[in-house]
Structure formats: C-alpha cells, structure tokens
Amino acid sequence: MNQYDLIVVGSGPAGRRAAIQAAKLDRKVLVIEQGRRVGGVSVHTGTIPSKTLRETALNLSGWRERGFYGRAYRVKEEISAEDLRRRLLITLDHEVEVLEHQFARNRVQHMRGKASFAANETLAIVKDDGDIMHVTGKSILLAVGTRPFRPDYIPFDGKTVLDSDELLEIEELPRSMVVIGAGVIGIEYATIFSALDTAVTVIDPKSTMLDFIDKEIVEDFTYQLRDRNMKLLLGQKAEKVERLPGGKVSVTVDSGRRLVTDMVLFAAGRMGATDTLNLAAAGLEADSRGRLRVNPETFETNVPGIYAAGDVVGFPSLASTSMEQGRIAARVAVGAIAKEPQKYFPYGIYAVPEISTCGLTEEEMKERGIPYECGIARFRETSRGHIMGLDTGLLKLIFSLKTRRLLGVHIVGEGATELVHIGQAVLNLKGTVEYFVENTFNYPTLAEAYKIAGLDAWNRMGELPKEAPIATAQPLDTATTVTGAETATTEKKKAASK
Numbered sequence: 001m002n003q004y005d006l007i008v009v010g011s012g013p014a015g016r017r018a019a020i021q022a023a024k025l026d027r028k029v030l031v032i033e034q035g036r037r038v039g040g041v042s043v044h045t046g047t048i049p050s051k052t053l054r055e056t057a058l059n060l061s062g063w064r065e066r067g068f069y070g071r072a073y074r075v076k077e078e079i080s081a082e083d084l085r086r087r088l089l090i091t092l093d094h095e096v097e098v099l100e101h102q103f104a105r106n107r108v109q110h111m112r113g114k115a116s117f118a119a120n121e122t123l124a125i126v127k128d129d130g131d132i133m134h135v136t137g138k139s140i141l142l143a144v145g146t147r148p149f150r151p152d153y154i155p156f157d158g159k160t161v162l163d164s165d166e167l168l169e170i171e172e173l174p175r176s177m178v179v180i181g182a183g184v185i186g187i188e189y190a191t192i193f194s195a196l197d198t199a200v201t202v203i204d205p206k207s208t209m210l211d212f213i214d215k216e217i218v219e220d221f222t223y224q225l226r227d228r229n230m231k232l233l234l235g236q237k238a239e240k241v242e243r244l245p246g247g248k249v250s251v252t253v254d255s256g257r258r259l260v261t262d263m264v265l266f267a268a269g270r271m272g273a274t275d276t277l278n279l280a281a282a283g284l285e286a287d288s289r290g291r292l293r294v295n296p297e298t299f300e301t302n303v304p305g306i307y308a309a310g311d312v313v314g315f316p317s318l319a320s321t322s323m324e325q326g327r328i329a330a331r332v333a334v335g336a337i338a339k340e341p342q343k344y345f346p347y348g349i350y351a352v353p354e355i356s357t358c359g360l361t362e363e364e365m366k367e368r369g370i371p372y373e374c375g376i377a378r379f380r381e382t383s384r385g386h387i388m389g390l391d392t393g394l395l396k397l398i399f400s401l402k403t404r405r406l407l408g409v410h411i412v413g414e415g416a417t418e419l420v421h422i423g424q425a426v427l428n429l430k431g432t433v434e435y436f437v438e439n440t441f442n443y444p445t446l447a448e449a450y451k452i453a454g455l456d457a458w459n460r461m462g463e464l465p466k467e468a469p470i471a472t473a474q475p476l477d478t479a480t481t482v483t484g485a486e487t488a489t490t491e492k493k494k495a496a497s498k
Helices: 013-024 040-044 047-061 063-069 081-105 184-195 215-227 319-333 362-368 383-388 416-428 433-438 446-461 484-497
Strands: 003-009 029-033 109-112 114-119 122-126 132-142 146-148 176-180 199-204 231-234 238-243 249-253 258-261 263-266 270-272 306-308 347-349 355-359 372-378 394-400 406-412
Touching: 003 013, 013 029, 013 040, 013 081, 013 132, 013 319, 029 132, 040 047, 040 081, 047 063, 047 081, 047 184, 132 319, 176 184, 176 238, 176 249, 176 258, 184 199, 184 263, 184 347, 215 231, 215 355, 215 362, 215 394, 215 406, 249 263, 306 319, 347 416, 355 416, 362 372, 362 394, 362 406, 372 446, 383 446, 394 433, 394 446, 406 416, 406 433, 416 446, 433 446
Parallel strands: 003 029, 003 132, 029 109, 132 306, 176 199, 176 263, 199 231
Antiparallel strands: 114 122, 122 132, 146 270, 238 249, 249 258, 347 355, 355 406, 372 394, 394 406
C-alpha cells in the first residue's frame, strides 16, 4: 500500500506538474506537502501572493491612470494592509481549489507531513499527530523550493524587520521602507510599495543590479525608479540594523549613512529548503545555500532514481521553468521519452514597471563576437500607448547581421511579461527581421511596438540581398519540417565543436 512509482516532496510548480504528468502516464503517485495546504511557496508566499499584491496596489492606487489625472489621483484614498490582503486570500483560495481538483481528477494521492530520507528509496513522513509513516518509491523527486535567507545579524521581529514571507502579513502600510537586496524579489517589493506612495530606499553591496538583464533595459528601468524619487544606494552595504524605541528602525550603511525608517525588508537571497530531508541517508549533499546539483537534461541527482527540480536546483528559479523541469524529471523518472525544452525561455520581473526578456542581451552578443543590429521602440510611439497615457516603456530587439535572425527581445514597461511571448515565438522559430516588417499587428496595440522596433533595425540593416533565398509559404500539409531528433543532433554537434 505504501509503494509508489513516483514520490514527490513538495507541491509547488515543479512538484505539482511532475505529479500530474506521471499520473497521466498511469503511474501511482504520492505528493507529500508539509504546509497547511497544497501549493507550496509559489501559491502561499511567493509567485501568486506577490503578483496579486502588485495588481491590487496598482488598481487601488490608480497608478495606471496617473498619466492622465496626475500623481495625486487615487481610486481609493486610504489604502490599508487589509485592502491588499482581502484580494490575496480570495486568489489563494482559488489557486488551492484548482490544484486540489487537478490532483483528484488525475488520481494523485497527497499527504500532509514532513518527509525525510530513511534510505535511498524510502521516506519517513512525520504527520501532525506525531505518527511516523514510511513510504517507498521507485523514483523520488525533491521539489521542496526555497525559503528566505535570514542571517543572524538582522533582528527579525515580523513587524518592523521582515523577510519576504512575513511581508505578506503586515498590519499597516509603512510610510517609509528600506529594502536590503536589489535582486528580483527585493526590487519587485520595493517598486510595489513605491507605487503605494511609500518612501523606499534600496541598499545593495553590488554597484549594479539585475546583471542578467540587458544593460540598456536596466538603465531605462533605473531612470524610472529615480524619477519617482526612489533611492538606490548601490555599492553600499548595510552593516547594522537595529530597532529603535518608538517602533522605528535604524539602518547603518558602510558609507557612513544612517537611515531611520518605519520598516526594513531583508531580501538578500534564499536558501534551499533541504536541511530537514536527512539527505545524507540517501547519499545526497546540498551546497552552502541548500541547493542540489542535477543533470540539466534529466534533473537526476548523483544518486540514481532521485531527482530534483524547481528553485531547489538554483537559477533561473522561475515558476514557469520549474514547471517544465518537474514535467521533464517526471517523464525521465517513469521511463517515458522527454524532449528537451525550447532553447529560449522568457524571464519576467513583476516590478513596477514590468521587465521581461528572452534570448541574448547586447552584452552577450558582444562577448560572443556576433555582428548585430538593434531596433528600439518606445511605447509612447504607439497609439495604444497614448490611449493608455504611457510616457514610458521600451521594447528592444536584437538581430544577427549575418542571418538577420532575431536573437534577443527585451522589454520594460506596461504588459512586458505578456508582450515578450511574441518575440519568444519568433526567436525559437528562427524568424528574421522581415517577420516584423512584413507582419500585420492589431492597431492600436502595444504589440505594434514590435513592428516599430523591427523597422528601426531594418532601416540600418537594409533590404534582404536579392541573391539570398526567400522563404515562401507552403500549404500546411506539404510543408517540410525538421524533426526534433534532427534539431537536437545538430545542436549537440554545434555544442561539441565549441
């Protein structure tokens, strides 16, 4: 009764996608979740809560309409923490109900308890009543996610000095906030609270932020933050944080500055939630940040039959990529064929404004020595941008001069995380600048920025040489396609020759 084809520890994006995939392949699956409800970090403290908080803040504050009605415009004059929490709870309940229904529909068993290894194929589950149950799996997938990094020198109290999980439980909106850490999580929350008219200061020891994003996009983003009076203390380290009488908090920076604020959010990194798994019993070992090393193609650890996927394996730590990792790991674990995912995936940062990117940055093009041309479009150049009252927003396309193919798409501005998928599709299908020049986009839309950026690059790249072959459309039933196996073989040969 306690033997399964696949045991999944954790029910976040990687865990639930893996469990459902294995169940659809008629395997017996068990999901173990130590939280009160299924969904993992993504549903309860991470992706869904932060994005719900963002949407609520933008709606209630009237942020999107201020281009027309001025900075003082608000949909709701007095916004409280309870206003933000009300929508959050409704959203989370819906997400949990959908997930529980998916498990029931696909006959995925799930159990609440804390799991740890007793042996390679055996897990001990400690239930709420203290009872211990042992289960055995032909394969085990660890999808336990991460939790906030909490160093000893930060005096966390859950009220005025918080980590990103505790931020969702605040009782009052602060008038001022210091965010320690200019990574994705820190920047997202910093800009969300700034949109609520909280005075925000961001501190980070690095002199730059979001280094994996195209530099021109980060520069535009940084300008927008400073334009609305956000303070960015980059290249400066927070050396001391102390709570003061009266409820304020003091932050001392190594440059000698001392900041007094209502609230401090510490968002400088996360730790893999692996310390309670008794990894040694299975022959596994995590790194200093609690993360597990896996084969990037199969997501199998160094121990055969044990897999890991999601944030616990490190970068890119996205809900979207975690889902694909879980699905691939599950297929490999149960002996099914698993195709490699598309080479280029989108990265979304749900700050205010949004940032989304796919493919190579301009800096990577230079490093690889690829001759290129860029096309730029600003949202204010589109009629839709004027209708929406947008003064900001930028879309950047990067093309190879040799092949004319799109190699990178980078967006900052309203709807960036939705718009990026157009560029992602063209990039993965090896489309060229001609697609954007010759294609028809709905008018008026922000997506029209693709045509503007394409024309901007085309104006400098020039016409396609007459002697070059021009692809002609063919009927769908006679079009010649390249098989996935042929593509994979070609890519592997290229990689081997580098």
